[in-house]
Amino acid sequence: MSQVAASVRRPNRRGLATRENMLEAALRALASGDPASVSANRIAKDIGATWGAVQYQFGDTDGFWAAVLHRTAERRADVFTTVDQAAPLRDRVAGIIDTLYDGLAEPDSRAIENLRAALPRDHAELERLYPRTAAELFSWGQSWLQICVDAFAGLDVDPDRVREVATLIPGAMRGLVSERQLGSYADLDVARRGLTKALVAYLQPTP
Structure with a gap:
């Protein structure tokens, strides 16, 4: 040895x-x-x-929160393997939206939302006080972008639009999940279908 x-x-x-x-x-x-x-x-x-x-x-506390974030990332690593990369564009978008709609209501997601709400909003302040936690959150963002790039692989989709959609989807889905938790009168199935159609129209390659 x-x-x-x-x-x-x-x-x-x-x-x-x-x-x-x-x-x-x-x-x-x-x-x-x-x-x-x-x-x-x-x-x-x-x-x-x-x-x-x-x-x-x-x-320290920073190391603890970073480890908590890493644990949830490990547990959700294979969540998006259900997106069929041989499927047409609409099915891929719908698969991502449905997966997030279900996943954001899970305990791990609620835990992370609560943690993030308590952390500094300003990136510089977060990185100063919690550098390891900030690095883990940055890693999440990079991983999510790669998930979206992989999900639309093989399609003639503008990579800049994929990046824009990847930035939009998590916030949009948190809004719908919040509406579900608050008992909204809105038909959230209709909302998901509308969001899917809008994203497909935006990502659809121009003939």
């Missing part, structure tokens, strides 16, 4: 279990929507851990 390999300390089973418990406790707490749940110290206390234990596992 090399000296480098020998110097790497593998986390023991108990340490891994503690880390997993903390991440799952964080997601449960954040999914409640309670703004007070955005507290690494409070989450540690909820599972009978100390702040020192959080620091040992994640370094």
Whole structure:
């Protein structure tokens, strides 16, 4: 075994279990929507851990929130594999919209929305106070753009329009999910069909 390999300390089973418990406790707490749940110290206390234990596992609050974001990204990594890349444009757009409509109501998504609401809105301030968390959020944005690029691969679609649509869709879908949660009188199935048609018309290659 090399000296480098020998110097790497593998986390023991108990340490891994503690880390997993903390991440799952964080997601449960954040999914409640309670703004007070955005507290690494409070989450540690909820599972009978100390702040020192959080620091040992994640370094600090920034490391903790970055790990929470990374955990949800891992769990949703294969969500968009259901988009059929052999399907016509309309089916691909509808697949993305339907997947987001269902996924944004899941506990992990609610947890992330609550966390993001508590973080600084200004990018410079976020990067100054929570550099690892900011890097994870930036990575999410890049991954989402790549998902959209891959979803429309093989079609003669303007890449600039794909980028614009990729920026638009998450916010639009959060609006529809919010309407569903608030008990809107609007027919949200009609809204989704309308959004699908509008995006298809915008992305449709010009003959």
